[in-house]
Amino acid sequence: MSAEPGPWRHVLILGGTTEARRLAEALAEDPSYRVTTSLAGRVAAPVLPPGEVRIGGFGGIANLAGWIIGHDVTHVVDATHPFAERMSFNASEAQALTGVPLLALRRPGWTPAPGDDWAFAADLDEAAALLPGLGSRAFLTTGRTGLHSFAHLADTWFLVRSVDPPQAPVPPRLEVLLARGPFILEGERELLARHRIDVLVTKDSGGFATAPKLTAAREAGIPVLVVRRPPIPEGVPETGSVLAALTWLGET
Numbered sequence: 359m360s361a362e363p364g365p366w367r368h369v370l371i372l373g374g375t376t377e378a379r380r381l382a383e384a385l386a387e388d389p390s391y392r393v394t395t396s397l398a399g400r401v402a403a404p405v406l407p408p409g410e411v412r413i414g415g416f417g418g419i420a421n422l423a424g425w426i427i428g429h430d431v432t433h434v435v436d437a438t439h440p441f442a443e444r445m446s447f448n449a450s451e452a453q454a455l456t457g458v459p460l461l462a463l464r465r466p467g468w469t470p471a472p473g474d475d476w477a478f479a480a481d482l483d484e485a486a487a488l489l490p491g492l493g494s495r496a497f498l499t500t501g502r503t504g505l506h507s508f509a510h511l512a513d514t515w516f517l518v519r520s521v522d523p524p525q526a527p528v529p530p531r532l533e534v535l536l537a538r539g540p541f542i543l544e545g546e547r548e549l550l551a552r553h554r555i556d557v558l559v560t561k562d563s564g565g566f567a568t569a570p571k572l573t574a575a576r577e578a579g580i581p582v583l584v585v586r587r588p589p590i591p592e593g594v595p596e597t598g599s600v601l602a603a604l605t606w607l608g609e610t
């Protein structure tokens with residue numbers, strides 16, 4: 359008997375990252391997979407992956423579980439950004455409800471290199487508490503959401519870089535730079551010098567696209583305040599590469 363034609367596995371990729379797009383690209387070449395990427399809809403003009411795309415929240419855990427069952431999803435890959443904590447929690451809870459296998463795909467975090475001067479914060483609020491002790495002209499690259507954590511820092515000047523404009527409340531003294539990575543070292547060096555930046559604030563996002571700012575800070579002798587990642591929900595298997603995610607899909 360010949361194998362059944364057409365897609366017989368439906369992978370739901372919770373996306374919004376380069377890794378999610380790469381996984382969708384890799385699976386698009388395999389006819390045994392149907393792929394749906396889900397985006398939150400935060401970015402006005404997202405870069406769309408191949409395959410099906412749905413945009414917007416599911417409306418909580420039960421609705422996510424209903425979507426998974428209703429669309430005959432066979433595998434879920436949570437490839438959201440390492441800081442998309444709520445979505446990762448929802449995915450884990452939905453897995454418990456549906457029994458559909460779930461994998462967390464997370465690019466590895468950054469590690470300091472010789473010459474780096476890094477301080478760590480557990481979250482944005484702690485970063486805001488530590489910041490005045492580290493510098494007074496901050497390059498803030500933690501994304502447009504969460505700026506409210508820094509809004510009370512009236513003595514700090516901020517260069518805020520984000521894909522879309524930040525929403526209030528924001529710190530009183532700031533300049534906004536709208537840009538989407540990848541960024542190059544030369545540009546990052548120039549930015550730090552032009553704005554006389556004396557501290558960089560970043561999430562531990564990992565990856566190459568936004569890493570040159572760390573090198574530029576090291577070269578300039580500028581301290582970096584790194585916001586640590588929230589943990590992945592307990593019991594969810596985790597992998598750091600698209601290749602390993604493909605292996606998991608093949609074996610599960």
Ligand code: NAP
Binds near residue numbers: 375445
């Ligand atoms: P979050 O706080 O973890 O999630 C908040 C809510 O947004 C979720 O409960 C869910 O709504 C919806 N949502 C999040 N990701 C979704 C997805 N991929 N598809 C459908 N709905 C999604 O998320 P966030 O930190 O705001 O991030 C939103 C998106 O931006 C994610 O896709 C993430 O990968 C991407 N991103 C985040 C960061 C960051 O630093 N947090 C950076 C770069 C990219 P419902 O409960 O209604 O389903």
